[in-house]
Amino acid sequence: MAVNRPEDMPRQFPKITLSEVDEETRLLAEKVYASALKEEDTKDALSMFTVPEDCPIGLHQAKERELLKELAEQHSEESAKRKKSFKMIRSQSASLQGLQIPVTAEWARSVVTPFLSPSSTCSSLPENCPEYQRVTISGDYCAGITVEDYEQAAKTLMKALFIREKYSRLAYHRFPRTVAQFLRSAENQTWKEEDEVLPDVCPCPREGEDPYSIENIPDNLSYELQTxxxxxxxxxxAEALSQNRPRSLPYPDLETFAIDLSHVLAMIVDGPTKTYCHRRLNFLGSKFYLHEMLNEMAELKELKGVPHxxxxxxxxxxxxxxxxxxxSQKHLLNFIQTTYKTEADRVVLEKGGRKLTLREVFEHLNMDPYDLTVDSLDVHAGRQTFHRFDKFNSKYNPVGASELREIYLKTDNLIDGEYFARIIKEVSHDLEESKYQHAEPRLSIYGRSADEWDSLSKWFIQHKVHSTNMQWIIQVPRIYDIFKSKKLITNFAKMLENIFLPLFEATVNPQKHKELHVFLKYVTGFDSVDDESKHSDHMFSYKSPKPEQWTADENPPYSYYLFHMYANIMVLNNLxxxxxxSTFQFRPHCGEAGSITHLVSAFLTADNISHGLNLKKSPVLQYLYYLAQVPIAMSPLSNNSLFLEYSKNPLREFLHKGLCVSLSTDDPMQFHYTKEALMEEYAIAAQLWKLSTCxxxxxARNSVLQSGLSHQEKKHFIGANYLKDGPEGNDIRRTNVAQIRMAYRHETLCNELSFLVDAVKTEAAIGTQPE
Known part of the structure; x- marks a missing residue:
């Protein structure tokens, strides 16, 4: 398997041409994409991605095929040779004295091996490994699946992991150590700690330090920029620009991305891979059930022994x-009533060339703020918003009036966003009072004009919005079609230029963009937002028009948005x-609704995603997100009002299987009732799903790991060794997560990865044997 070594990755983007791609794979990927586009609004659209467990006829036919293949294998000498080779490797990896992976001696001593032979006991485990009741499986390495299918599935899954590692490293996104160690093992190399790539986040200002200081700003590099x-x-x-000699940075290539995307697209409909992933996911869920049954009291005992x-x-x-x-809706109501009581005669809005005071605005709306209730405010989502994203968006307008949204919930209005800043500062004050809760609020940049960044950074500094308990993310709504219809931009390239060029200018010459330079210290990532269920007629591929050529009124597809956002973030991060x-993470909304192909694009480009509900519909993607430990921020209460009933939400299932999930609120004003929306989210999840303290x-620990908090803050909040995997990276005195649970998660992940590495190594070994 040809891959790029770690030391070769971060500087140049490795390009692939169509001549290097298997034509069958490319055509299959196009068929998958076309099918998803054609039927994404129907229940049958995802049938090709799933395993037919709920369809008796389909399930019977699938079992028939598996049985025939298994019978054929029993009479094959080649299969017998491969099985023998696999069993030999599995027995080697079952040894507690020596790991099969070529790693450093320190790592080999500290890591918990996932392979326990029947004769081994817990007394022979490393010192830092907690004793608990493990579930071990003995016998055939791939019971229920043929050797040929096992090899094919392992090969394709490993290729997907290599592709994600490439894109993660290029953009300075996170990639799990354990997974990287197994990937290096598959190449017969040794993973080194210096190979690890992490995002750079500005540490929180020290006590007494001015977070808005414009001193010690870097000098101008005098670079030239061109989109x-x-x-x-x-x-x-200028000379290099005229000769078209860009600096040595990794500039992504649309054709290469489309080719890499096609590999994963083809994989999610591959029969053997679907069956293998489906079986492994079922096993993970069942294994956790057994682990919980055997070790729940031991985990609880561990937690009870942790002081404070x-x-x-x-x-x-x-x-x-x-x-x-x-x-919360009550908070907004109180703020509206307070401002009317103290500032009724203040000019707050300009409409139709006339400036209006707050009193005149309410008179125009024929209402008295003192008569308002949370019900008449009408910002809460309910049954009427289910599968109606248009109705949900209207909930951002208090009492249905866009004027009140303009006054209270915007950063660029007649009062320079003062009311909005005051509300956010009150929310951040509550977070600081709670001490243990943090938030990562999204602020919007639309791309309709180039001065949006200067306006937003001025608002941030003028109103002193910074808080130690808030990290900021910029969301970019996918609404090119609206701007184009209003003739605000001429093509999609102009929208991208308005979003990203000011950031490059502030990076090259911070002296000219001092406020923006300061603001970017506290921005940790980018988000891509809008209704995912919106249909797009364009099929994304290497033939897709360049952004300068996208002059149509229709919106580009989701994958097109994601690639171009990722591409600019990657180049910007390297610069x-x-x-x-500081660098930025890409954290798009993904998998809440719409096509399953959205999750494929995010697997390549995103550091982490929000929602991820559609992973339940594709066992291959769900297993890939597990193997790569892609963080997922899930919002069950939000989904309950928009797309999926709470009882059907897969968060509990994802957590038990070992996916890296966290709880989030999405929109407290629309979905929550209490002042502490995040605690409300945890409380409801714990009650309905009977979640344990562990x-x-x-x-909660996952939420800190996947957040944009700085390295120093994470060390303080969850332990100095948090970058290490397994119980060694867990400080139970800070996280309150049992060491037994951490050991179980690590051992289980290692076990799943070892299956893939064994298959790839065995295939390579057999391929090199003489006839």
Missing amino acids: KDGIVYVYEN RDFYNVRKVDTHIHAAACM RKERGL DVCEI
Whole structure:
């Protein structure tokens, strides 16, 4: 399997041409994409991605095929040779004295091996490994699946992991150590700690330090910038620009991305891979059930022995929340009534060329603020918003009046967003008072004009919105079609330029963009938002038009948006890394509704995603997200009002299987009733799903890991060794997560990865044997 070694990755984007791609794979991927486009609004659209467990005829036929293949294998000498080779490797990896993976001696001593032979006992485990009752499986390595199918599934899954690692490393996104170690093992290499790539986040200002200081700003590099094919290119000087010699940064290529995407698209409909992933996921769920039954009391005993730490005082991060709805409906009502009482004669809005005071605005709306209730405010989502995203968006307008949204929930209005800033500061004050809760609110940049960034950064600094308990994310709504219809932009490239070029300019010449430079210190990532269920007629491929050529009125498809956002973030991160500045994570909304192909695009491009509900519909993607430990911020109460009933939400299932999930609120103004929306989210989940203390503390720890908190803050909140995997990376005194649970998660992941590595190594070994 040809892959790029770690040391070769971060500087240049490795391009692939169509001539290097299997034509059958490419055509299958196009068929998958076309099918998803054609039928994404019907129940049958996802049938090709799933295993027919709920269809008696389909299930019977699938079992018949498996049985015939198994019978054929029993009479095959080649299959017998492969089985013998696999069993030999499995027996080697079952040894506690020596791991099969070529790793450092320190790691080999500290890591918990997932392979326990029947004769081994817990007394022979490493010292830092907690004793608990393990579930071991003996016998045939791939019972229920043929050798040929096992090899094919393992090969394709490993290829997908290599592809994700490539894109993660290029963008300075996170990639799990354990997975990287197994990938290096598959290449017969040794993983080194210096190979690890992590995002750079500015640490929280020290006590007494001015977070808005514009001193010690870096000098101007005098680089030239030019947008080409929707991506910002960086040049040393005007001469280099004229000669088209960009700086040595990884500039992504649409054709290469489309080819990599086609590999994963083809994989999710591959029969053997679907069957293998479906079986492994079922096994993971059943294995956790047994683990819980055997070790629940031992985990609880561990937690009871931890002084001064319980669920209430472990750190929790609201990993997905929109700033425009970060307050409760009662909070917003109180704020409206307070401002009317104290500032009724203040000019707050300009409409039709006339400036209006707050009193005149309410007179125009024929209402008295003192008569308002949370019901008449009408910002809460209910049964009427289910599968009606249009109705949900209207809930951002208090009492249905866009004027009140303009006054209270916008950053760029006649009062320079003062009311919005005051509301956010009140929310952040509550977070600071709670001490243990953090939030990552989203602020919008639309791309309709180039001065949006300057306006937003001015608002942030002028109103002193920074809080130690808030990390900021920029959301970009996918509404090119609206701007195009209003003739605000001429093509999609202009929208991308308005979003990203100011960031490159502030990175190259911070002296000219001081406020934006300061604001970017506290921005940790980007989000892509809008209704995913909106249909797009365009099929994304290497033939898709360049952004400069996208002049149509229709909106580009989801994958097109994601690639161009990722591409610019990747180049920007590499440039900022060179300057010693903070980098950004890409954290799009994905998998809430719409096509399953959205999750494929995010698997390549995203550091983590929000929602991920549609993973339940594709066993291959769900298993890939598990293997790669892609973080998922889930919002069951939000989904309950929009797309999926609470009882059907897969969060509990994902958690038990070992996916990296966290709880988030999304929009407290629309979905929650209490002042502490995040605690409300945890409380309801714990009650309805009967989650244990260890479960909710594990979710809380996941939220800190996947957040944009700085390295120093994470060390303080969840332990100095948090980057290490397994119990060694868990400080139970800070996280309140049992060491037994951490050991179980690590051992189970290692076991799943070892199955794939064994298959790839065995195939390579047999391929090199003489005839």
